[in-house]
Every structure is written in C-alpha cells, then in structure tokens.
Amino acid sequence: MCPALLAVLSLLSPVVLAEQVEVFRLAAQSVHTVPGATVYDVDALQAITERLSAGLPSAPGVATEMARARFAAMSMADKAALQLAARVVGQAAHYRIVKAPAIVIDRKAVIYGVNDVAQALTIYRRWHAGEAAR
Structure with missing residues (x-):
C-alpha cells in the first residue's frame, strides 16, 4: 500500500x-x-420525576395512587431511562x-x-x- x-x-x-x-x-x-x-x-432524573409528578393533586393519598398508576404504566424503555438517570445521579455524587x-x-x-x-x-x-x- x-x-x-x-x-x-x-x-x-x-x-x-x-x-x-x-x-x-x-x-x-x-x-x-x-x-x-x-x-x-x-438532570435527566429531575426531568423524569417532574414529568411523572405533573398535575398531581395536593391530597397525599390521591397523589400517591396516581403516581403509582403512572409508574405502572411506564414502558420498559422509560423504566430503563429512569434507572439510568438514578445511576448517573449516584455516580455524580460518588465523584463529588x-x-x-x-x-x-x-x-x-x-x-x-x-x-x-x-x-x-x-x-x-x-x-x-x-x-x-x-
């Protein structure tokens, strides 16, 4: 060559x-x-949790049930993104x-x-x- x-x-x-x-x-x-x-x-975890908590009522019991339903309705891809976002926050904390x-x-x-x-x-x-x- x-x-x-x-x-x-x-x-x-x-x-x-x-x-x-x-x-x-x-x-x-x-x-x-x-x-x-x-x-x-x-900031991915914050964005995901804001999306999950958008429009929740102030009544704790009702808000808890709605949040559980939203979480249960998440796709596997969304749950994987949530897990990754949580790991990233943990890794950033580890590195301080x-x-x-x-x-x-x-x-x-x-x-x-x-x-x-x-x-x-x-x-x-x-x-x-x-x-x-x-």
Missing part, C-alpha cells in the same frame, strides 16, 4: 482513548466529545461533582469549566505527567 494512502487512512480511523472519559452535563449544555467518551445528563459540565478522566480527575473533551484530556495529561515526574 502507498505510504501516503496509509497516512490518510490512519487519519480517518477513529481515535481510541487511552483514558476512560465520562462527561457529566446538563441536557441543555453542549459538550464537544470524542469517540469513546461516555456522556451523561445529570458540584457543577456541570464536569469531565471525569480515569475515575480520578474531574475537570470543570471545560466543554471540550480534547481540551480536558490535554489538561489531564499535563497534570498526570507532572504527577509522574514527582
């Missing part, structure tokens, strides 16, 4: 991350990501994330104030190289 063609093909192949990257954002936030990064919406977007790299570094995963990886790699040099 021609070396120039090989170089072009290597540029077109997807980037494989050496690090594990998790992005925690609000649904309305735009984050530039890279292949292999996992993106979570930390205090604002979004937050980019977690290798489960040990959280980078705030950056909405570009490539930039966050550069920051992390510089920090990690400095830590390794100590």
Whole structure:
C-alpha cells in the first residue's frame, strides 16, 4: 500500500482513548466529545420525576395512587431511562461533582469549566505527567 494512502487512512480511523472519559452535563449544555467518551445528563432524573409528578393533586393519598398508576404504566424503555438517570445521579455524587459540565478522566480527575473533551484530556495529561515526574 502507498505510504501516503496509509497516512490518510490512519487519519480517518477513529481515535481510541487511552483514558476512560465520562462527561457529566446538563441536557441543555453542549459538550464537544470524542469517540469513546461516555456522556451523561445529570438532570435527566429531575426531568423524569417532574414529568411523572405533573398535575398531581395536593391530597397525599390521591397523589400517591396516581403516581403509582403512572409508574405502572411506564414502558420498559422509560423504566430503563429512569434507572439510568438514578445511576448517573449516584455516580455524580460518588465523584463529588458540584457543577456541570464536569469531565471525569480515569475515575480520578474531574475537570470543570471545560466543554471540550480534547481540551480536558490535554489538561489531564499535563497534570498526570507532572504527577509522574514527582
């Protein structure tokens, strides 16, 4: 194969991350990501619970019964989305994330104030190289 063609093909192949990257954002936030990064919406659980509780009456007994009926009527896909949203909130709490977007790299570094995963990886790699040099 021609070396120039090989170089072009290597540029077109997807980037494989050496690090594990998790992005925690609000649904309305735009984050530039890279292949292999996992993106979570930390406000998904709130959106789902607001939708389930919309229009419930103030009477606790009636509201409880209506909420149970709504939950029972949820599709399997909606229930899976609810479970995922709850896990995301738990994972964000585990990482002690205090604002979004937050980019977690290798489960040990959280980078705030950056909405570009490539930039966050550069920051992390510089920090990690400095830590390794100590």
